Amino acid sequence: MKLKQFYQQTHDLIQLLKVQFPHITVQMLTLAFCRSTPNFIVLFGYSRILDLLLTSQFQAAIQVVTIMLVSSYLLSFIGNWIDSYLQGYEFITDEVIMSQVNYMSFTMRYDIFEDNDSMTKVRAVSNRMNATGGTGSFLQIIILLCTNLFSALYAFCFVGYLFYQAMQYSFYLVLLLLLAVGCICLGVMILKRTSAYYEDLNKRNIHNNSVFSYLLTTMVNVEYKKQMMINRMGQLFEKYFKNIIKTFHVYLDFSKRKGRYESVYNFVLSIFGACTYIYIVYLSLHGYLSIGSVLLYAGAIQQLIQYISGCIISYSDAVFQLDYLNYFTDFLHDESIRTTGSLPIEKRNDNAYEFCFENVSFHYPNSEQLVLSNVNLTFKIGEKLALVGQNGAGKTTIIKLLCRLYQPTEGRILLNGIDIQKFDFNEYTKIFSPVFQDFSMFNISAKENLECGHHNEEKDINAIIADVGLEKRFTSGHDGLDCVLEDLNSEGVKLSGGEAQKLAIARALYKDAPFVILDEPTAALDPFSEAEIYENFDKLVGGKTAIYISHRMSSCKFCDRIVVFKDGKLVEDGNHDSLMHKQGEYYTLYQAQAEYYQQ
Template identity: 40%
Template sequence: MKSNQFKIVIDDTREILKWISHISKWFFPLILAKNIIQATLPYIHILFGYLILDGIIAKDSSSDIMKNLYWMIGLNLGLGLLHSFLTRLLNVKTEYIHHATKAEIARKAQTLDYEELEKKESLDLLRRAEEGINSNGGIPSFCNTIGSLITHAITIVYSILLLSGLFIAAPKENATVLERVFNSPLPTLLFFILFASALFLNFKISEQLNKRSYAFFEENVDTNRILNYFGGVSNNYNFGKDIRIYGMADMIQEEMNQKNDAIITMMRSLGITYGRYSALIEIVNQFVIFSVYIFVGIKAILGLVSIGSILKYVGALIRFIGAVSSITIFYTQLDLQRQYLNNYSLFLNLENKKYQGTLPIEKRDDNEYELEFRNVSFRYPNSPDTVLDRISFKLKVGNKMAIVGRNGAGKTTFIKLLCRLYDPTEGEILLNGINIKKYDYKEYLQIFSVVFQDFKLFSFDIGQNVAASIDVNEEKVWKALEQSGISERVKKMDRGIYTNIYQNEENGIEISGGEAQKIAISRALYRDAPIVILDEPTSALDPMAEYEIYARFDHMVSQKTSIYISHRMSSCRFCDHILVFDKGRIAQVGNHTTLMKDEKGLYHTLWTKQAKYYN
């Protein structure tokens, strides 16, 4: 079992080092070089200190003594400067690694299938990955831990080389019993037993501490997520109005205090455990060091080692003991850190399961596209509820279609399936008679311009938000802004379309909900796709403003296929077809005139309730 665990640690460490090398191939080699120098520096003092002291006692020539002194100073200075340079270089690379790992997580989240990303398991793994690269110092600390293991391994090698003479019998005539004992292999055997016992005890204690630490991390993933959420809400001015008007500050603070108290209680318990175990480790180590002093001291008194050798052996023995103890600590720490980082690795290794397809989308000048839902049903992952139930219909290019219904009827889910954010649980969706799964996924998405109900704008300038790109066609941006009715507002801004929105950037401005929706509509128009979908994008506008937007929009997309989804019914007048959704099924199909004739139908009920807004 232990050998299997060791193999797991080694295999995981090798895998982590591979993707660290992918981020920065020189990061770990630089850490390795730095730690080799760090391990070497103390032994320069020990070795040359011993040579200088023995030279003074033996009355060697001053030139020989000074030569050793110069070598000691020169090596210390050269290696010290190199160590300092590598430390500064690694500080820069550490910052780069930290941001690069965050960017890798963001990139994976952006490219993972939407269906996979929205799963609770994936979101939990994403949170664990984010916390994993921050816990225990993340990747830089992991590399430093490996570097420290190498440092201490080299320290042990250096120490053994210097200590080899301590356990070799010194020839002495008429030796006493005590001298014969200390010249025999017995002390070596006793020291080996003592070191092995101390090493085993250190390892077991460190192993227990790291198990407690990781258990603490696991138990607090959700708690930390909640604290981060409420901390972000409290610091986000967008929530400020609701917090103040409804007096929610105490409520939020109470929730945060409860979570903080739970963490503090666990940390206090963990701290007490750490204190007890650390004290035990220190007692064991001090006992071993005390034994070393006694052993070397007695050998010096008996004349079995020189005065200079005392400095060498004591220094080497103390560093040997420290290295052996540290290796157990750093190994168990490495085991702990690789568990944290495994979450990062596991998230990056999540696979896209959506079939990407290979067929190109036919580029048609006449925009002749036909979409068909054929007996489509859908359930969200890990949910038994059927959101869409046996949906069938056809939509041809140039048609205007409205989808209406009560909340939760499945309207937005319908759009997610059409855009292949999800695949149907049953049935199929066809484009020009071919299952959309067979088309190249990226090309398929290019035929849609969508303004979702919960659309997002980003902290770029207005032009980049509209173009959805760093490269902006100014003329095309202004045309889209004019079509959506917000160009005059943008012209009044100091920097026009180069004005940053939101206050994450310098000189960023805040925009109203209605202005944001018009910019989102401009983005859909800028793309100039053959199929345009508006998923309740005008909810922040008053009914008359919404009617005007739809009237203008209907003219702008007259040669395109357009799909309107809304709680409000103003869009329906322009549409050739209206699908009325109810409880995941199509309850009615027709146009405004035919559907209004059915006074008992859901469409008539919804329209009648809102009719006063459109008269």
């Protein structure tokens, strides 16, 4: 990882944490200063005390001791005080990062979110945080890196002054400087090689890390427990775990390689230190340095070696810790993954909205096969529109495009003559109340599932619950609609499939949007039950625009208009009677299904 990239990612992380901890940068730098300075105060103090004692300046020696002790203890006290604050931060820094990751996932375009590669990278943030100790561990390494940098700077100043004093011995000085430069270059080379290898290692193991996380989650999920027990899947899972653990052995090999590199580097630094010690002794024997100065410079050189090595190691550790944020910062700065558009939706008292599909074609990402081909369709407010056709005909894709979950590959969709991509996404989605085929209920209260965080003063939530036939379900318990669904706690309410469908319909009714969509949420039911739900739902939505999707022709006979899709193309458009009289695709499908739904 390049230094500029490292700085940018560290800066992004700190800026993100500043929202919760405004003074974290100052606190970290102050702590590093307080940790690094006392060592050199003591080192300088000892050298001065020794020179003063050898010249019988006892009063001055006592003053130096006093200043050294007071300043060292004061800095240590301030450092410990700040450290206690930063340790408290460590408990919630990971939550700050993960909440931002979750927020980015929430604002991400649906097609990006649905892409396996994108979500693997998002999951990699969480997996790598767990593997590396999280953000709190990274902050401690950054503080250690800053401490090593401050300490190396102090030591460099002392050693630099030593070299300045001995300029007349330039030949030996040049040799030492060349050796020092060689040590730094060797350290940078080792750092680059280990960092590049580690980054490549993590990229190659993103999939394995995701599989490992999935297996751990699945093993403790009660939904899979029956299948695992009855089908005796233990050996299968054990095989997966063993295969993944084998791939993790490459990290052990990396640690061994990194250890060898660091051993070579420390050996070279030791040679540099030994040569510098010899140089100091030489200067002392020729009377250029006092006994105290020998102690000072010998200690400074030892510290310089230690802290240069510490800078290399802590920077390397920080790069490894920061690896998981590569994907995080990519998403943070990538505006292409977010929805576009800024226009507000026109507020019309007459609700005169008209949608128009103009030559719309579409294929899913990573596929060239068209799911929709040159679709032209217009519908207005107040219509009861049915989209029918066999499975895979493109009905649900139409709804995904309409709701801006995907963008057309070709053509465009207009709302009152304006391309829907130009509207603000949050504003745009307010006009739809969909019930998708794969609807979900969240492990929160029934009321929160209905409101979705948006209280509607104009709607009576209890009346809606009664309309969909759930009043007994949520009045029999003492919590009513405040009861928690599923397994968020031990008292969570488990809804049946039919109850969940009714609650999903109630959610759409409560939103009170001008366009209501029913996208085959009853596909698992028999034809008679589905037709009954559709007709009851039609009564509940009243004069709103309702779009019904089904592969069963009989479920939508009551609609004002029926649009028939086949192989991604719009092939017929009309009401039930006109399409039956035409004896085309709709008629053929209706007759083929008649034995299942005709009374």
